[in-house]
Structure formats: C-alpha cells, structure tokens
Amino acid sequence: MGRLLRLLGQLPQSIAAYQSALQLKPDFYQAAVNLGLAFEATGDTQKALDTWQRAMQPIEAQTLLLNHSGRVHENARRYDQAQMLLKRSLMANPEQADVIQHYLHIQQKMCQWPILEAVAGISEQKLLDHCGPLGVLALTDDPAVQLRVISSWVERKIPRNLPRLSPATGYRHDKLRIGYLSGDFCWHAVSILAVELFELHDRQHFEIYAIDYSVDDGGALRQRVLRAMDRHVPIHDLSDLQAAQAIRELEIDVLIDLTGLTSGARVTLLAYKPAPIQVSYLGFVGTLGMPEIDYILADQFVFPKALAQHFMEKPLYLPDVYQVNDSQRVIGETPSRAACGLPEDCFVYCSFNGSYKINPDVFAVWMRILNRVPNSVLWLVADNEIAKANLHNQAKKHGIDSERLIFAQKVAPMEYLARYRLADLLLDTSPYNAGTTASDALWADLPVLTCPGNTFASRMAGSLLNAVGLPELIMPNWHAYEERAVMLAQQPQHIANYKAYLRSHKLETPLFDSKRFARSLEQALLDVYAQLTLPKREADPIIEIVSATLKTEDDFWNHSALGLSLKRLQQDKRLRTHITYQNRLGLPEIYNRRIQVDDAADYLVFVHDDVWIDDFFLVNRVIEGLQSYDIIGVAGNKRRQPYQPSWAFVQHGGGLKVDTPENFSGSVAHGNEAFGQINIYGPAPAACELLDGLFLAASKDTLRKHGVLFDQRFNFHFYDLDFCRSAANFGLKIGTWPICLTHRSGGAFATPEWESGRTLYFDKWGS
Numbered sequence: 052m053g054r055l056l057r058l059l060g061q062l063p064q065s066i067a068a069y070q071s072a073l074q075l076k077p078d079f080y081q082a083a084v085n086l087g088l089a090f091e092a093t094g095d096t097q098k099a100l101d102t103w104q105r106a107m108q109p110i111e112a113q114t115l116l117l118n119h120s121g122r123v124h125e126n127a128r129r130y131d132q133a134q135m136l137l138k139r140s141l142m143a144n145p146e147q148a149d150v151i152q153h154y155l156h157i158q159q160k161m162c163q164w165p166i167l168e169a170v171a172g173i174s175e176q177k178l179l180d181h182c183g184p185l186g187v188l189a190l191t192d193d194p195a196v197q198l199r200v201i202s203s204w205v206e207r208k209i210p211r212n213l214p215r216l217s218p219a220t221g222y223r224h225d226k227l228r229i230g231y232l233s234g235d236f237c238w239h240a241v242s243i244l245a246v247e248l249f250e251l252h253d254r255q256h257f258e259i260y261a262i263d264y265s266v267d268d269g270g271a272l273r274q275r276v277l278r279a280m281d282r283h284v285p286i287h288d289l290s291d292l293q294a295a296q297a298i299r300e301l302e303i304d305v306l307i308d309l310t311g312l313t314s315g316a317r318v319t320l321l322a323y324k325p326a327p328i329q330v331s332y333l334g335f336v337g338t339l340g341m342p343e344i345d346y347i348l349a350d351q352f353v354f355p356k357a358l359a360q361h362f363m364e365k366p367l368y369l370p371d372v373y374q375v376n377d378s379q380r381v382i383g384e385t386p387s388r389a390a391c392g393l394p395e396d397c398f399v400y401c402s403f404n405g406s407y408k409i410n411p412d413v414f415a416v417w418m419r420i421l422n423r424v425p426n427s428v429l430w431l432v433a434d435n436e437i438a439k440a441n442l443h444n445q446a447k448k449h450g451i452d453s454e455r456l457i458f459a460q461k462v463a464p465m466e467y468l469a470r471y472r473l474a475d476l477l478l479d480t481s482p483y484n485a486g487t488t489a490s491d492a493l494w495a496d497l498p499v500l501t502c503p504g505n506t507f508a509s510r511m512a513g514s515l516l517n518a519v520g521l522p523e524l525i526m527p528n529w530h531a532y533e534e535r536a537v538m539l540a541q542q543p544q545h546i547a548n549y550k551a552y553l554r555s556h557k558l559e560t561p562l563f564d565s566k567r568f569a570r571s572l573e574q575a576l577l578d579v580y581a582q583l584t585l586p587k588r589e590a591d592p593i594i595e596i597v598s599a600t601l602k603t604e605d606d607f608w609n610h611s612a613l614g615l616s617l618k619r620l621q622q623d624k625r626l627r628t629h630i631t632y633q634n635r636l637g638l639p640e641i642y643n644r645r646i647q648v649d650d651a652a653d654y655l656v657f658v659h660d661d662v663w664i665d666d667f668f669l670v671n672r673v674i675e676g677l678q679s680y681d682i683i684g685v686a687g688n689k690r691r692q693p694y695q696p697s698w699a700f701v702q703h704g705g706g707l708k709v710d711t712p713e714n715f716s717g718s719v720a721h722g723n724e725a726f727g728q729i730n731i732y733g734p735a736p737a738a739c740e741l742l743d744g745l746f747l748a749a750s751k752d753t754l755r756k757h758g759v760l761f762d763q764r765f766n767f768h769f770y771d772l773d774f775c776r777s778a779a780n781f782g783l784k785i786g787t788w789p790i791c792l793t794h795r796s797g798g799a800f801a802t803p804e805w806e807s808g809r810t811l812y813f814d815k816w817g818s
Contacts, residue, residue, distance in 0.1 A: 066090065084115055096123050114140045118150060130157050131437055141171040148207060152183035159189060159407035160434065162441040166190060166410075184312035188337050189408050192482035192504040194361035195635055197337050201312065202640065205340040212758055213322045216299040219649070221327040221584040226258045227577060230284075230303035230326065233334070234315045236265040237273045238464075240487040241309050241334050246272065247377040249279035251569040256577075260284055262298060262306070264317055286317075295323035304328065305576050308344070311335020327583055328576075331364055333374070336486065336508045338362040342647035346579065348572070349373050353507055353514040357604070360631050363644060367579060369571050371561035372518035374511070376490055378558065378565045383465035385472045391430075392457055393473060398427040398540040401474040401497075403459070403488045406434035408480040409442070416533050417478060418449035423533075424540040430474055433458035471495035475546050476539055482509040489515050493557065498549035500524050500539075502532040518562035521549065591625050594670050594748075595652030599634035599641045600660040607632060607660065612795055616664035616725065625670045627652060630660075639761030639770045646754050656748045663725040663793035673748050676736070676788030682749045682778055683788040684742030686717035686732055691740040691776075693818040696809050698741040698772065699732075717787035719743070719794050727793040735787040742785060744771025745794055757781040762815075768808030776816060 066089045087099040100120055117140035124133035137154040141147060155178060158166045167175045167182075167190070180200060182190055187200040222228075231249070235241040252259050261280040264287050267273065277283050284301065286294040294317065298306060306326035310316040311334040321329055324343045331339050332348040338361065339347075346367035347354070353373050354366045388395050400420065402409070421427055433439055443453035459470065468491060471477075477492045479485050479501035485492070489499050489512045501512035503525060513525045526532040539545050557563050596617060600607045607630060608614040620626055629651070631641050638657075645651045654673055658664075666672055676683040688698045688710060699715070700707040715732035716739055722728055754760070759781055762773050775785055 066093075084119060087116075087119060091123065096127065099123060113143045114147065114150075117143070118147075121150075121153070125153060125157060128435055130161050130435060133157055134161070134163075138170060141173065145171045145173050148181040148204075151178060151181040152186060152204075155182045155190075156186045156407065159186060160405070160438060162406050162409055162438040162445070164411045164441075164445070184335065184337065185314075186407075188506070188508045189410070189483040192506055192509050194358055194506045195633060197506060198340070198361045199636055201338055201340040202636075204312070205318075206763070209319050209322050209341065211322070212760075215324040216295055217324050217327045219327065221580065222302050222304055223584065224258075224302065224304060226254075226256055227580060228258045228260065228302060228304045229576065230260040230262045230298060230301070230306045231280075231309055232262040232298075232306055232317075232321075233309035234264045234266075234317065235310055235334065236261060236263050236276045237268040238270050239265075242272050242276050243380075243464075244377060244487060244490070245309070245333065245375050246276050246279065247379060247565045248375045248569055248572070249276060251566055253569075253573060254281070257573060258282070260301065260303060262286060262294075262303075264294075264315075291317060291320040292323065295320040295325040298325035299323075304580055305330060307332050307348075308339075309334045311339055312337075328579060330367065330576075336511065337506070338364060342644060342649075345649065347507075348575075349507070350514055350518075352503075352517050353510045355510075358505075358507065363648065365650060367575055369568070369575060371567070371571065372514055374486070374490060374515060374518075374562070375568050375572075376494070376563050376565060378563050380468065380494060381465055382472075382495055383463075383469040385469050386466070388473050391459065391470055391473060393430065394428065396426070398424060398476075398543070399430055399474045400427060400476055400478050400536070400540075401430035401471070401492075402478050402480060402485070403430075403432045403471075403491075404480050404483075404485050405432070406438035406442075408483045408485075409438075410480075411445070412529075413480050414442070414445060415449065416529055418446060418451050420478075420533055420536045420540075421451050421455055422449070423537045427540055428455045428457050429478075430457050430459060433460055467491075468495050471497045475543070476500055476536065478536060479512045482506055484509055484511040484513075486511045490562065493519050493553060493562065496550045496553040496557070498524055498539075498546065498553070500526065500532060500536055502526045502529055515562055519553070519557060519560045521552075524549075592654050592674055593652040594626050594654045594656060594673050595645065596626065596628045596630075596656050596658060597642055597645045598628075598658050598660050599631040599636070599638060601634060602632065602660070604630075604632045611660050612663045612725070612793070613658060613660045616662070620664065620667070620669060623670050637763060637766035637770075639763045639765055643760045643763065646751060646760060651751050653751060654748060655751050655754075656746070657744075658746045659744075659794075659796075661795040662745055663720075663727070663795070664791075665720065665726050665793055666791035669790065672788060672790045676786075676790075677748060677750055679736060679784075680738070680786035680788070681753050681783035682742070682747060682775070682785045683736075684717065684739070684744075684748075684785075685735075685746045685787060685790050685792055686715070686719050687737075687739035687742040687785070687787045689714050689716055689733075689737060689739050694813065695741070696769075696772075696812075698739075698743050717743075718789070719745070719792055721794050723795055725793055735789045738784065738786045739775075740779065740785065741772055741775050742787070744774070746790070746792060747771065747774070753783070757783060759783065764811060765808055766804075768805045769812040773812060773815070 087102040090098040117136045121133045121136035134157045137150050140150050167178045169175055184201050184204055187197050258281050260282045263285050303326040305328045307330045313335055322343050329344050330346045331344050340363055342363055344364045347364040349366040350369050350373045439458050446453050446456050471492050472495055474497055477497055477499040482504050492499050499512055503510040503513040516524050526535055598613055629645055642657050645655055692701050694702045701710045716737035717735045718731040720727040720729045759778050761770055765773055
C-alpha cells in the first residue's frame, strides 16, 4: 500500500502506511527502507537516515540500509561518513560491484591514498575491475584497462540486444536533424563549452534539437542553451524506451550524446539505436563500451590511431581540436592576490581540477617543484574539507609547509575566471587532465603545463595547447614537466610572454574560433551521414579477420604466425583486419564486439594469432563455404556425445580418448612455420555439430538476425563448443570447409583453466 501511495504522489499517506507496517512488524526491513526513501523524497534526508539507523536489521537487510545511508551522505558531501557506511556494507557482503565503485570514488574525492587498498578481503585487482567508468579514467593511463572496466560496467548495467528503432540506411531530409542528448543543459561544464555551438549552427542546412533530461536550475545559461535550439524535447517523464521511441518519431539523423557514463546518464535509451548515427561527445572522455555508439568526436592528438583498438566507437576526427568553446564568456574584474589569500610576491602554481583527479604520483612531482622553487605556492580548489586535510598532510610528508598549499573557495563564474589571472602557471593532472579548467585558464590568459599519456583523458590539455598555438608547453615526460615548471618560475619573463600572446592572439586560434569549429563539425557530420545514405553498388563481400594478441602491434605484424600470414595476403582488397593488441580480455568479448557493431565487415573470421594462413585463396574459400553453411570451421566432429569436452575427444572411463575417425571432418597442419605437417581428420566439407575454435567464420548479419553471440563467461577454453551448441539451438547450419592452415599449438588440456571451463560448460548445458 505504501509503495502504491508513493507512486500516486501521496507521500504523507505513504509514510503513514509504512509506519503502520513497522508498528505491526518492527523487523520488516523492506518497509523501513521504503519509509526512508519516502522521507528522502520529501526532502527530509535526516529522517531518512534516522529511519534506516533505527531499523531492526537481519543480516540480509544490512547492506541495503547501509547503502542507502551511504548514498545520502555521499550526495551531501559527507564523504567520511559515506565511506564508513559503505565499508561496513562491503564487510557484510563484498560481492557488491556498485558499492565498490562508490567506495573507491569517495576515496578519490577525499585524496585518501592509496585508492586501491584491499578492503573487506577484496583484492586490489577486483577493486580496480569495479572502480567504474569515471573512477577508472582517473586511476590508470592504460587504455586497455579502461576498456575492460567500462565494458564490465556496461555489461552489468545496460540490457543488450534491444530492438533497433532507427533505419540502418537513414532518412532523407532537406536539413540534417541533429539531436543533442544531455542531462547537463544547466550550469555545467558541457553547456558552458557548447552553448555558442548551438547558436552558430547553420539553420539553412541543419535543424537542432535538445533532447533534455536536465535539472531545470532556472539559470541564464540554461535559458541561453534552450533559446539556441530549434526544438526543445523534454524526456524527464519518459522511460528509456519511450524516450528512444520519441527520438525515432522525430527522425533524428545524428544523435550526439553529451553526458556519456557520468552521473544520471540515460545511456540505456541509446541501446535502442533511436538514430541512424550516434555520437559520443564532451561529457565522457572514454569509450562508452556500447556497439550502438558509432563515433566519438576527437582530433588527431587527443585520439592517436593506437587508441582505436581500445574504443568501441570509431574516431570522427575534427581538423583542429576536439573541444568546442564559447568565445562570448565574460571575465570579471581581476581581484587582488590578498583578497584571494595569496602572497603578493611569490610564484603561483595552480590546479583547479576536482580533487579526484589528483593522485600521489602527480602530487609528488608538484611537491618537488615547490621544494625547488622556495618562493612559490600551489593554489588548489577546496573541493571538500577532508581532501584539503589529506593534501596538507601529504605536503608535510614531502617536507613542504602545508601553508604553501592555498585553497580557493567557490565564487561566481565571472569571478572564477578572473582569478586565473592571479596565477602564473596551471599545472595539469594525469591520467585525467584538465579539460574545461584548462580552456578556462587559457581563455583567462594563463599558460598550462601538461604531460600527455596514452588515453583520451590524459591527452586533452595537450590538444588544447596545440590548438591555441603553445605546443612547447606539452612535455614528453614527467622529468621534463618538473624541469619546465621550475625554469618558468626562475625565468618569469617567459610567463609574461605567454600571457601577452594569449591576450593578443587567442581569438585568432582554432581553440576559440567557435564559428570555425561549428563549420568543421557540420562538415564531419554531413560526410558520415552521406556515407550511410548514399546508394551502394553491389560489390564482393568483405572478409574481416578478427583476432586478439598479447603482442604489441609491431610484434604482431612482424613475429606472429597470423600477422606474417596476413601480410602475404594484403593484396586482396576484399580482406581487412581487426586485431586487438596487448589484449587482456577474453576472446568471446572481442568477437562479440565485432558481431554487434555496424561497421564490421559482411563476413567475420574469428582466428587465433598462432595460426598460419597457408591458403592464398582464403577469401574465396570463406565466401564459398558460407554459401553452404551458416558457420564454418576447418576441423570438426559430425556428432556430439554426452559430456564430450572437446570436438576431438570424448569421455572414456575417468579420462579422455580420441573419438573414432569416422566422426571427424577437415584438416589442420601443425608446426612452428607455415605449411606444417598436415593432419587430415576426415572428408570436408561436411555438416558438423562441433568445430575447433582456432578458425570460425560466419556472416555478421546471420549471427545478429538470430541473436547468436559468444558466451563471455568462457575466456578461452570451451567458448567454441558453447558457440556451436548455441548456434545449433537457433537452427544454424554448421560445417567444415577445406581451408589450408598451420597451427603452432597442439592445444592445452587438463590445465586448471581448462578444468574451470569444463565445469562452467557442463553447468550450463548439463551434458
């Protein structure tokens, strides 16, 4: 009754119903949880906390009550209390990925180092695996780890294989319809940067829609954003499916998501593919881990080609810079240093990033800089009092007087920009750079010093410096960063020259030329939409080799069996490759991504990196084979016996034995070099029930039509048997086809990993 009353908006009656339930049954913890939520909905968070604290808690209820209490404290920025409650929750049940994510991000916000310190018996590796999308951007400069963590989060949070709503070939409109999807059309960094872009779009060729689920803060910036739109489409009261259907009904051509995986994001509606082209931009500077997102807006610096294998999205390159800016921002009157608590006669380094972006390695560099420049201070943001205290303590550990760390308070936007003019140099963070704060500094004529890394997030400031004409402030390593920061303090004329340059020339640079940015973005969107909608001539099918390797890109192409084989076949223009280098993911996850993305080739060949392709007519063989079967391999078994753990072996007593030859089909050579010793198993082609996973080929469209994917629980062993059985359940035809290969490996059986896979396989299938 209480829940029904709350859904009807009758909160007082709902509260009374829950209170009555608790009087009748004091240990009815579900009523206590819902009573607290009802109090929270009225705005009385203290009553909510008191309710949960008093609730009689059987073991199974403790984590729920602790988690809700922790969430309320976190939202109120009482991070120490939130951390304590979430830690208690993890002690009761460590298998809570979402609680781990919040616990770690609170640690980051408090600058409570080390972040990845084992808690409640949870290993550091497991903590990293569940640190969440935003947390991982600030924790590691390894793009492969970022992809793994984000993909895991998406797998837990977002339903897969939802029905696609938009037509694959797009629409035919006189004007291209661009929808900007955001929960940040309010006072937020995204709107601060992008508002002028909305205003500058060419209305002769584009229609601009705001797909809006933002909080209405009543501010001038929100009003300016909405005035810039041709149509405002609020979706606050719509479910994700209803919102996706509304976007489909509007026939949006290009949907640009501005929120990504940040707090409050509604990425599930993107999984319905409500627009033919979907683009990630600005709000989240990592992959969204979703095959339904076609592109991420980038430039060549922030997104080097080596990053592509760690993103689900393709980069949509802009010619100058990825970040848009508002060239109309007003800077207030410059205050005095004394008014901001700064000494008048010292060199002022600053970093106004959120405290979660500061880590012990970067902080140690900053402390070395202060140590070498005695007449200097570091000006930071007072993000929260706990972070402030922790940073003071860390400074003392480095031998730096804590008074040399000065914390700025929040001020109005114009005053915030003005105080950048009191600083001498902005010191960037890593692996999560200053983004908006870096462009804020440059707009206020303050030079920025950065050291780019390997990820999008760690290369943002370098992109901005290139676009504003100051590439000499992009350092190749942290030693050079430290040396340059010290030199600039010792030779302040350089700082004066940088400030004078920015004052005189910044509006002439691509970073602050908003019209130039708008035209570049529009042309990029027109180009990709034309590729989608232009009639395509009939052509030979394209074959895509999909593989993963532990090797680097260079090592793969020059030293692996598959890489060397593919170099021999590169003249065949019908063949292309998608290789994941330095891979740490399971093969099923790699393979599924190519099945699910729209830009994958017609036919997909899943092959191990230790395979020599000896067949110079590979493409022809695959095309021929897939005209007869839905899935082909090079070796297989025409039958399957109960509890059969391999295509070639069957159970025998307490062990394994090779199945009888008449059940086999196909051939594979073995050896360390190409054209090895041939093992002919049986006549091919032939219909089979099980195939060897070293080489599998299928039509992408066939797999998608029937919803056939690899089971990602099988990292390596048994994924092939499981795939064959899943395909057979959907009525797909499986068979061998004569293709010449040499395999370097003879296979691995009875290892702990193999035994674990076998247990999982038989738990799933029964026999």
